[in-house]
Every structure is written in structure tokens, then in C-alpha cells.
Amino acid sequence: MxxxxxxxxxxxxxxxxxxxxxxxxxxxxxxxxxxxxxxxxxxxxxxxxxxxxxxxxxxxxxxxxxxxxxxxxxxxxxxxxxxRAEGVKLVGIKGTINKIGKGIKSALVWTASGTLMNQLGRFTMDQGLEGLEFLLSIPGTVGGGIKINSHFEVEKGEFLGNRLVSAALFDSKTGQVKNVDHEYFNFAYDHSKIQKTGEVVLEAVFRLDNSPDPGALWQKAMDNVKRRNEEQPVGVACSGCTFRNISVQCAKRLKTPNLTTSAGYIIESLGLKGTKIDGVQISTHHANFIINTGGAKASDVIQLIKLIKEKAKRTYNLDLKEEIFYVGNF
Ligand SMILES: Cc1cc2nc3c(=O)[nH]c(=O)nc-3n(C[C@H](O)[C@H](O)[C@H](O)COP(=O)(O)OP(=O)(O)OC[C@H]3O[C@@H](n4cnc5c(N)ncnc54)[C@H](O)[C@@H]3O)c2cc1C
Incomplete structure (x- = not known):
């Protein structure tokens, strides 16, 4: 040993x-x-x-x-x-603060990468800054969020990466820390460059604008939470969406209703909603969620993922790609 x-x-x-x-x-x-x-x-x-x-x-x-x-x-x-490296603070302000504390035009917010996205969202809303209120309902840390470019309403541009200005990354190939800017990440839907490089986010800075209506920020965030609770399974053991949504080209080719790119729609249309394998089940609420119904093994999840991918390929000639990341040998 x-x-x-x-x-x-x-x-x-x-x-x-x-x-x-x-x-x-x-x-x-x-x-x-x-x-x-x-x-x-x-x-x-x-x-x-x-x-x-x-x-x-x-x-x-x-x-x-x-x-x-x-x-x-x-x-x-x-x-x-x-x-669990947590911390969030204002590090720069554009504009002038008047006697009643107003006048900020935009601000830079620093976070340690282990800060919960929820915490970052709360902090920015409390400061009257808009742009990250959608994070209130997204589990996980800022570092994990940057890797997948966490998002909510994609069509409205609600991506974590859209607000990122700079970050410090650890590169295990050189053993060094490097400071990079927004462009470095090549952010796209469910994509950032560090998925390939394996670099680790240590800390990050985001730029946010002052909201003309700060009171509405919390309302919007709470509405998102409500919507999520209606559309997704709540209080169950799962890793969120299993697969990435399909491309617009694929949606056009498959003539999906309203050209939806939802992987959940695809899985449901394959007749797989509710399918069980040992300790796991495709959610009956939202078909892109695989749920651990009790005592599940990773191998059960893999079997279900394989089943979905094979049926999507056979039926639609579609290659579904996982959104989740694998840890360890599979
Ligand atoms: C119920 C539920 C709902 C969800 N809803 C959404 C949603 O609406 N939108 C959305 O975008 N996502 C959603 N997700 C997925 C999840 O919230 C995000 O993917 C989030 O970014 C995961 O962050 P994490 O810290 O938990 O990452 P982990 O699960 O801990 O890690 C994910 C990957 O990131 C890597 N990683 C972690 N920290 C770092 C770091 N500091 N630097 C580099 N790499 C790192 C890990 O090695 C791993 O490869 C949901 C998940 C659940 C369970």
C-alpha cells in the first residue's frame, strides 16, 4: 500500500x-x-x-x-x-455613491470558487445588482458552475459565464496559477474550455450592473424557484439534468414541437419516462432527471444512460451527450 x-x-x-x-x-x-x-x-x-x-x-x-x-x-x-473555499465581496464600483447609498452603475464582485452559486446570487441581489438572480435556484459552487457554464433561461442569456470578467486557474500540467479573462473560457451552452484543459478555478470576478428596480430582483428569483419546483422533481437524490439539450439543427431535423431542444422531450418521446433499472428511475416528472430511488449504484445509472443513448441513436440517429461529469473509473 x-x-x-x-x-x-x-x-x-x-x-x-x-x-x-x-x-x-x-x-x-x-x-x-x-x-x-x-x-x-x-x-x-x-x-x-x-x-x-x-x-x-x-x-x-x-x-x-x-x-x-x-x-x-x-x-x-x-x-x-x-x-469549501467560500467568500464573496465587492471589489470595484463604477459610478458614485450618494448620501442614500445610490448611484452605483456597475460593480465587480469577487468570489472564492467554493462559494455556493446560491450565495453569490443572494449577495448580488442584496447589493441591488442584476444579472445573477437566476443562481438562487441552482445547486453547486461557482467553480462547478464555471466549468459547465451554469444557466437558467438560455434564450434570455442567463449564463454564469456571461458575467465572468476574470478568474485564477490552477493548471496541473505546469503546477502554476494563471489569471485569465472572459475570452479564455470560450463559453457556450454547457461548455467552457476548462472541460478540456482540466484547470481548476480558484477564484473569479464577475461584473454586474446596478438594477433600476432592485426590489424586482428577489421577486424574479423567487418566481424562478417556484417555476423550477413545478417543472422538476424536488427533494429527491439526483444530479439534475443527465443530458445536454440537443442542438437547434437537430431539433429542426427531428421537427420537435416548437423546435424544442429539450433532451427531456426526446427521452419522453422515446417512451422511456418512468423506466426503472434496479435502484434508479427516469423521473416521471421530468424525463431528463435520473433519480436514485434508494440504494442505487453508479452501474445502475450507467445502464439507464446506455439504454437512453442507444434508443435515441436507433430511433432518431441522435447522439445524446451527458451533462453530468464522471468521477473515477467507469
Ligand atoms: C436538482 C438540480 C437542479 C439543477 N439545475 C440546474 C440548472 O438549472 N442549471 C444548471 O446549469 N445546472 C443545474 N444543475 C446542475 C448543477 O447545479 C451545476 O452543474 C453546477 O454547476 C454543479 O456545481 P458543483 O459545484 O456541484 O459541481 P460538482 O458536481 O461538484 O462538479 C462538477 C464538475 O465540475 C468540476 N469542478 C468542481 N469544482 C471545480 C473548480 N473549482 N474548478 C474546476 N472544476 C471544478 C468537478 O471536478 C466536476 O468535473 C442542477 C443540479 C441539480 C442536482
Whole structure:
């Protein structure tokens, strides 16, 4: 068995756990154990853990909120870094603040990457800043959100990446931190460049405009929560949408109703809504959600994903692509 004493000494012997079950840290409530597990409590912690893993050539993975991952039943043979580096603050203001505290035109907001998106959304609304109120109903951290370019109403341009100005990334290939701007990420629907590079977000800065009607921000955010609760399953173990929506070209080719690009529509039209395999089921509420009905294994989820993909290919010649990320060997 490998000797991890050095790693433990660097990160703190009482802060590194061996064989820690990972299901506890995922929304799916599925997954085996991490060989080593460490919780980063601030950006410095996160950086140190990443540098240590890189230097000692130990495979690592960063977990944010665990809202968009499927962890293998065999767990992860390396260091799992749970990112709890939280913090959000105003770092720049454009405009002048008058006696009653008004007059800000736009502001720069800094966040540590382990900050919950929900927390970032709340902070910006409390400051009367608009543009990220849709985050109130999205689980997970800013780092995980940047990787997938978290979104709500796509047609209205509600993407996390649209507001990002700059970020600090850790690159395990060089062991260095680099500062990058918005363009670096090549943001698109469910896409950012770091999905390919594997770089880790340490911190990020967002630019937001002052809202002409700050009171309406919370109303809009609450309306979103209400809508989500009506349209999606609530209070169940799942990882949100399993598949990315299809392209507009595919929607045109398939002549979907109102040219919907919804992967949920596709799965429902395949007659798969409600399908069960052992501990998992395609939600009867929203067909793009796979639910752990109790004691599910990652292999059950994989079987269901395979079934959906095969039927989509056979019926529509469509290659559905997962939105969730895999952790460990599959
Ligand atoms: C009920 C439910 C509803 C959802 N609704 C939405 C929705 O409306 N819109 C939407 O966009 N998403 C939605 N999601 C998906 C999820 O909220 C987002 O994908 C979110 O960005 C996941 O963040 P996380 O911190 O939990 O990431 P994790 O699940 O922890 O990780 C996801 C991936 O990001 C990587 N990662 C994590 N932190 C970092 C970092 N700091 N730097 C680099 N990579 C990192 C991980 O290694 C992994 O590959 C939903 C999920 C659930 C469970």
C-alpha cells in the first residue's frame, strides 16, 4: 500500500481522511470511497492541495457541491479535494455613491470558487445588482458552475459565464496559477474550455450592473424557484439534468414541437419516462432527471444512460451527450 504520510503531513494529518465514502458529498448519493479526501476551507488550502497532488503525482479531482457528478462504485484512487473555499465581496464600483447609498452603475464582485452559486446570487441581489438572480435556484459552487457554464433561461442569456470578467486557474500540467479573462473560457451552452484543459478555478470576478428596480430582483428569483419546483422533481437524490439539450439543427431535423431542444422531450418521446433499472428511475416528472430511488449504484445509472443513448441513436440517429461529469473509473 502506498505511503501517504508526506501528503498528510503537508495538508494536516487530521485533515486528510483515507477511504472516505463519497456518496455523502454528491446529490446523487452514489459512489465508492476516495483513497484520500481533503476539505479545502479557503483558496490557499485549495491551492496547497492542488500543488501537493501535482508535485507528488497523485491523481486528484475537485468536488464542488457534487450536484453534477456521478462517482464510480469503485470510488476514486487518488486525492479528492472538496472545495469549501467560500467568500464573496465587492471589489470595484463604477459610478458614485450618494448620501442614500445610490448611484452605483456597475460593480465587480469577487468570489472564492467554493462559494455556493446560491450565495453569490443572494449577495448580488442584496447589493441591488442584476444579472445573477437566476443562481438562487441552482445547486453547486461557482467553480462547478464555471466549468459547465451554469444557466437558467438560455434564450434570455442567463449564463454564469456571461458575467465572468476574470478568474485564477490552477493548471496541473505546469503546477502554476494563471489569471485569465472572459475570452479564455470560450463559453457556450454547457461548455467552457476548462472541460478540456482540466484547470481548476480558484477564484473569479464577475461584473454586474446596478438594477433600476432592485426590489424586482428577489421577486424574479423567487418566481424562478417556484417555476423550477413545478417543472422538476424536488427533494429527491439526483444530479439534475443527465443530458445536454440537443442542438437547434437537430431539433429542426427531428421537427420537435416548437423546435424544442429539450433532451427531456426526446427521452419522453422515446417512451422511456418512468423506466426503472434496479435502484434508479427516469423521473416521471421530468424525463431528463435520473433519480436514485434508494440504494442505487453508479452501474445502475450507467445502464439507464446506455439504454437512453442507444434508443435515441436507433430511433432518431441522435447522439445524446451527458451533462453530468464522471468521477473515477467507469
Ligand atoms: C436538482 C438540480 C437542479 C439543477 N439545475 C440546474 C440548472 O438549472 N442549471 C444548471 O446549469 N445546472 C443545474 N444543475 C446542475 C448543477 O447545479 C451545476 O452543474 C453546477 O454547476 C454543479 O456545481 P458543483 O459545484 O456541484 O459541481 P460538482 O458536481 O461538484 O462538479 C462538477 C464538475 O465540475 C468540476 N469542478 C468542481 N469544482 C471545480 C473548480 N473549482 N474548478 C474546476 N472544476 C471544478 C468537478 O471536478 C466536476 O468535473 C442542477 C443540479 C441539480 C442536482
Amino acid at each position: 502506498e505511503d501517504f504520510t508526506k501528503i498528510k503531513n503537508i495538508l494536516g494529518p487530521l485533515r486528510v481522511f483515507e477511504n472516505e465514502p463519497l456518496y455523502k458529498y454528491t446529490y446523487f448519493k452514489i459512489g465508492g470511497s476516495a483513497r484520500l479526501f481533503f476539505e479545502a476551507k479557503n483558496v490557499e488550502d485549495l491551492k496547497l492541495a492542488l500543488e501537493t497532488a501535482t508535485e507528488h503525482k497523485i491523481p486528484f479531482v475537485v468536488l464542488g457541491g457534487g450536484a453534477n457528478v456521478l462517482v464510480s462504485d469503485q470510488g476514486f484512487e487518488g486525492l479528492v479535494i472538496r472545495n
